[in-house]
Amino acid sequence: MIRLLSLAALITLLGTAAFANENQATFEPSTSVSETLMRHRTLPDPAEEVWWVPTGEAMRWNNRHLRQIFPTVPVYRNGPVRPLSYALNRKIDRFSVDTPAGSMPFTEFLDSDFSTSMGVVIVHRGQIVFEHYARMQEYEKPIWWSVAKVLASSLVILLEERGQVDLSKSIEHYLPELADSEFQGISIRDILDMASGIDCSDGNYDRGTCYYEFEASLDDAVRSDKTADTPYKALISMRPGKWASPGTGFDYSGVNTFLLSWLVERILNMPFHDAVTSELWFNIGAEGDAAFFAARYGIALSTGGFLAKARDMARFGLLFTPSYHIVSDHRIITQQHVNMLLHGGRPELLENARHPRPDLSGIRHNVNQWDIVFANDDIYKGGWAGQGLLINPRKDLVAVYLGYAKDDEFSELPVLPRLRELLHQLYPDDPVTPILD
Numbered sequence: 001m002i003r004l005l006s007l008a009a010l011i012t013l014l015g016t017a018a019f020a021n022e023n024q025a026t027f028e029p030s031t032s033v034s035e036t037l038m039r040h041r042t043l044p045d046p047a048e049e050v051w052w053v054p055t056g057e058a059m060r061w062n063n064r065h066l067r068q069i070f071p072t073v074p075v076y077r078n079g080p081v082r083p084l085s086y087a088l089n090r091k092i093d094r095f096s097v098d099t100p101a102g103s104m105p106f107t108e109f110l111d112s113d114f115s116t117s118m119g120v121v122i123v124h125r126g127q128i129v130f131e132h133y134a135r136m137q138e139y140e141k142p143i144w145w146s147v148a149k150v151l152a153s154s155l156v157i158l159l160e161e162r163g164q165v166d167l168s169k170s171i172e173h174y175l176p177e178l179a180d181s182e183f184q185g186i187s188i189r190d191i192l193d194m195a196s197g198i199d200c201s202d203g204n205y206d207r208g209t210c211y212y213e214f215e216a217s218l219d220d221a222v223r224s225d226k227t228a229d230t231p232y233k234a235l236i237s238m239r240p241g242k243w244a245s246p247g248t249g250f251d252y253s254g255v256n257t258f259l260l261s262w263l264v265e266r267i268l269n270m271p272f273h274d275a276v277t278s279e280l281w282f283n284i285g286a287e288g289d290a291a292f293f294a295a296r297y298g299i300a301l302s303t304g305g306f307l308a309k310a311r312d313m314a315r316f317g318l319l320f321t322p323s324y325h326i327v328s329d330h331r332i333i334t335q336q337h338v339n340m341l342l343h344g345g346r347p348e349l350l351e352n353a354r355h356p357r358p359d360l361s362g363i364r365h366n367v368n369q370w371d372i373v374f375a376n377d378d379i380y381k382g383g384w385a386g387q388g389l390l391i392n393p394r395k396d397l398v399a400v401y402l403g404y405a406k407d408d409e410f411s412e413l414p415v416l417p418r419l420r421e422l423l424h425q426l427y428p429d430d431p432v433t434p435i436l437d
Helices: 007-022 033-041 056-064 090-094 106-111 145-161 188-192 210-217 231-237 254-268 272-279 310-318 322-326 335-343 347-351 416-426
Strands: 072-075 119-124 127-132 290-293 363-367 370-374 379-383 387-392 397-402
Touching: 033 056, 072 272, 090 106, 090 127, 090 416, 106 416, 119 310, 119 416, 127 310, 145 188, 145 254, 145 272, 145 335, 145 379, 145 387, 188 254, 210 231, 210 254, 231 254, 254 272, 272 290, 310 322, 310 387, 310 397, 335 363, 335 370, 347 363, 387 416, 397 416
Parallel strands: none
Antiparallel strands: 072 290, 119 127, 119 397, 363 370, 370 379, 379 387, 387 397
């Protein structure tokens, strides 16, 4: 039977189709067949070298296309997309930043040879005020490297607020497998703040060292005869000793992060990537599913293997701001959690860091896997070779960015200091309202 549409329904249908065609985005492929073949063929032999050693254009391609190189595990979205509206601030495009060639507009800098920026998204009061993709397509889901660490810490604090975790207790209280390990007696609070005292620095990638072998247990480094079968067994069996007493000094190490993700798995009785789905990604109106690098046994690389769209990472950042309601009907990251990040850190940890910063001026503390909380309330988590999540809850600002490292040993100019200066100038403390055209 042929059903006739009413005139009103027909007009509505035609209008909707016309609107969709008028606003349809043009798809631009992120790579070509020939480049894909070339990049795969030139990857290091996994029995000889780590996949992430290449820099420059090879690193950019690998960062953007990791899902076709290694197995991943999914982090699912759910429900209607919670749209982020646009209120573009053209002052951002034109903001003058310093370079060796003199001052240039911010967007021009991102596109220039001085930068390896792939994408930048800035959100103010829940609206996108700047979005620029210099070296990627907006739909891509690149790796965020160590920005992923704050997913684990955020879940631990969520569990603490529910009364399921006591941060003052030692880790073996929840993970009894660690009762005779190097981590015995270390509080969850010290693990959260990278103050476990364990002699397993993240920056030591010499083969056979504690951290290298931990990475190898995840198939994120070259395995050897001494490599543990899983990262769980690695943490139980490693005996690196301590460089300091727990709770006395900061030393960056992803073993702390993996302990947190293991704790989340134990409390919630599910794999870590499913916990990120259940507690976060399912509930923020994300545009797309995300994923974790999981090259061995489907174990998520919680320390730095998160893959997601830039706008969706900005949605996660919004959970820490007054505009959380743009992406979630309920407050996932509580005001208590935000206040703790801003004011609950221990400045002495950075003052007594294993590798001290030359200048701590303008820095308040580190806390809960976040690298720096600045004196102006900027909360920052960085990723290796040019990724970042920057939040200022007081100003209701979120900025995310992606990048990579040049072949000539990191000669690119960092985005973070220029981004912070831009936001400081255009979104002053008083009044909070931005400087617009």
